[in-house]
Amino acid sequence: MTPIIEVRNLTKHFGKVQAVNGLSFSIPKGICFGLLGPNGAGKTTTIEMMEGITPPTSGDILYKGTRKNPDFKQEAGIQFQSTSLMDYLTVKEVLQLFSSFYTHTLPVASLIEQCHLADFIHQQAAKLSGGQKQRLLLALALVNDPDILFLDEPTTGLDPQSRRNFWHLINNIKAQGKTVVLTTHYMDEAEQLCDHLVIVDHGQIIAEGSPSELLHSHFEHVFVCLDQQDLPDNFVTNETTQTSSHQIVIESRSVENTLQRLIQDGARLHSLQVRNPTLDDLFLKLTGHSLRE
Numbered sequence: 650m651t652p653i654i655e656v657r658n659l660t661k662h663f664g665k666v667q668a669v670n671g672l673s674f675s676i677p678k679g680i681c682f683g684l685l686g687p688n689g690a691g692k693t694t695t696i697e698m699m700e701g702i703t704p705p706t707s708g709d710i711l712y713k714g715t716r717k718n719p720d721f722k723q724e725a726g727i728q729f730q731s732t733s734l735m736d737y738l739t740v741k742e743v744l745q746l747f748s749s750f751y752t753h754t755l756p757v758a759s760l761i762e763q764c765h766l767a768d769f770i771h772q773q774a775a776k777l778s779g780g781q782k783q784r785l786l787l788a789l790a791l792v793n794d795p796d797i798l799f800l801d802e803p804t805t806g807l808d809p810q811s812r813r814n815f816w817h818l819i820n821n822i823k824a825q826g827k828t829v830v831l832t833t834h835y836m837d838e839a840e841q842l843c844d845h846l847v848i849v850d851h852g853q854i855i856a857e858g859s860p861s862e863l864l865h866s867h868f869e870h871v872f873v874c875l876d877q878q879d880l881p882d883n884f885v886t887n888e889t890t891q892t893s894s895h896q897i898v899i900e901s902r903s904v905e906n907t908l909q910r911l912i913q914d915g916a917r918l919h920s921l922q923v924r925n926p927t928l929d930d931l932f933l934k935l936t937g938h939s940l941r942e
């Protein structure tokens with residue numbers, strides 16, 4: 650089946666800065682596709698080129714198999730990283746205003762219900778909390794009932810509860826068969842929402858696949874973590890260890906064997922944690938630095 654978006658050898662220079670450096674990927678219809686990378690990796694520039702906001706320096710972007718598809722503007726919904734709203738309008742008035750820009754729209758009542766806006770429809774946009782504003786921006790991106798929804802770092806700055814609420818809304822949108830393209834630097838967001846991920850650093854793809862494929866193909870072990878002070882001075886292991894601040898992280902292929910040896914060697918286990926590798930660990934392994942740096 651023709652991908653809904655296909656990107657070929659995309660580059661973008663801003664003067665001497667090479668923001669995007671030869672990206673190629675395809676987005677099948679109906680999935681949640683994520684661009685994951687640290688600040689400055691080129692995510693916003695890439696999504697804005699797909700949205701048609703920023704012209705590429707070189708490369709091609711095909712929508713439903715063609716370069717210039719006149720339907721794109723009617724069929725795409727965009728939530729920018731930051732948007733200025735008419736602060737003196739109420740939530741309902743903003744929704745009505747944006748609806749007037751399109752010929753085909755979803756009923757305002759349905760947007761209010763889908764994005765959980767009912768409790769503050771008469772509130773001025775300026776008075777919304779961070780989470781409420783993001784839900785309004787999501788509703789505005791859905792006004793034209795888009796086939797494809799672009800979300801640029803949609804939960805940056807939100808508290809954990811608001812982020813989870815937002816993820817719930819995105820999963821409902823996915824369940825309607827819409828394609829979602831999002832950028833994020835949160836590995837948990839990528840793991841929760843994305844069916845397929847492209848991990849970018851310095852404008853280039855460093856890994857690609859579903860979150861579970863990526864983790865299974867790069868890691869055969871789990872992490873056994875202990876406070877440094879709980880290990881005996883003479884502790885030696887043939888497993889790979891990393892030290893992060895005051896913690897020792899042992900890459901263990903058998904938790905049972907690692908624990909047995911720790912006990913034999915007289916380690917104290919009260920700070921023990923066993924955890925699976927994350928996308929942040931993968932990023933660290935591939936680039937030598939953390940997603941959060």
Ligand SMILES: Nc1ncnc2c1ncn2[C@@H]1O[C@H](COP(=O)(O)OP(=O)(O)OP(=O)(O)O)[C@@H](O)[C@H]1O
Binds near residue numbers: 663666
């Ligand atoms: N309009 C511009 N003019 C000059 N440089 C730019 C411009 N837009 C982006 N850049 C540079 O291009 C690089 C990629 O920026 P981009 O915003 O795409 O990264 P990002 O991954 O989205 O980061 P963030 O998560 O911080 O938004 C950065 O070095 C940035 O400074």
